[in-house]
Amino acid sequence: MLKYLKKIGRYFILMKKVFSFPEKKDIFFKQLFNEFEKVGLSSLSIVLIISFFVGGVVTIQQAINIDDPLIPKYLIGFVTRDALILEFSPTMIALILAGKVGSNIASEIGSMRISEQIDALEIMGINSASYLVLPKIIASILFFPLLVILSIFIGIFGGWIGGISIGVTTADFVLGLQTEFSPFYVTYSLIKTLVFAYLITSISAFYGYYTNGGALEVGKSSTTAVVNSSILILIFNFIITELLLT
């Protein structure tokens, strides 16, 4: 128990260091744009591919499950839309990003730690935590919502293609998409995404920053970062859903 409390304490101490004013604004913005590429743009293709196929599969499964003449066909589009907005795009994409971006952040910072690059930053008088971690957190908080919005659109597009493949008409599918649309669901989805973005980057950075040892420990940090951020994503998913939807 004491070990976990110690770890939580260290996490907050690191965050205190991270959220300090950048030493040089122009360097911070340069770092931030680099991170947009590393954290966000490089994940675009995997997010789009997964969203397209999951959207298609969700539609096909719904079509098979509600194959009843008494249930209107437009419900297939309705269910696909809500499944994507409420759960798949924010939560599943966050778990995928925890694996891809989280492991990348932990191993990058961990490698810098074991090769004394972080010490070199500190020795130069640079706040290494803020310099390395803050641009990653801000880039992910700004970029992940865009990924999730794109994921929703591509997922729905995939759903439409999936629906057509098993005989759901475009008119029924579109009617389902328009039925009882609640804009708050999108807000809820984006709020979750912001929290998940912060969790993925800060937890991965934490494990990378405190890597101790050699190359083997970098791998361990990376794995631990992915596992712990995934667990916390699921816990916070539950908490946010309780708070916002009930």
Add this chain to the structure above:
Amino acid sequence: MIEVKNLSKSFKEHLVLDDLSVKLERGKANLIIGESGSGKTTFLKCLIGLHSIDNGEILFDNRKFSIMDDKNIRKFRQEIGVLFQGGALYDYLSVEENIMFPLNMFTSFSLKEKKERVNFCLSKVNLEKTNNLFPSELSGGMTKRVAIARAIALNPKYLFCDEPNSGLDPKTAILIDNLILEITEEFNITTIVNTHDMNSVIQIGSNIIFIHEGKILWRGDKNDLIKSKNDELNNFVFASKLFKTLRNENFT
């Protein structure tokens, strides 16, 4: 000059540095020698503030480093250059960008001035025209030299070198040693070199400090070293057959 007074450091129950007091002189290469595990790396890390100290004082030209707050430590560290064992160059930056990094962070130089400074530092380490290479394209010796160039970019008053010759062939090691000595004398820097390379000791050791089991057992220069009667020091320095023979020849 760096003055260390009664410095102690322990990790949990294990006392690593035991009441060390020493003066490290300006314009000289101060060599810290000792066996692996003797506490010399901990000593260096305490000096540069990477480890907190349990007791004692560290004074950099009469400024107490041990009582500085975070803000002052950050400012003060701009006066320090460190050559890490592996070079610690930033992999994602080119040689030029690595050397320019501290200049970007702490100066308001124009790009032209920064490039001039980079080229000057590279010329000091005999690595002209390597500006666009990346750390992965450099040999071990070149990496160390670029790291020295980066360490001197801000004209430091204090230069710390941790095992500068580890992993280098003897010829390159001598080159690095001479470079450190040259820079130390030319810019009148207080240089502290952490080493267990006896060639370095003989080559540049003007103020040698021998640490054994966390204590300073001996101090002197390279000439005193040959004549020393300290058993621990002799066991360490003259461990190899070659050095034993050289010592015996010197005495006979």
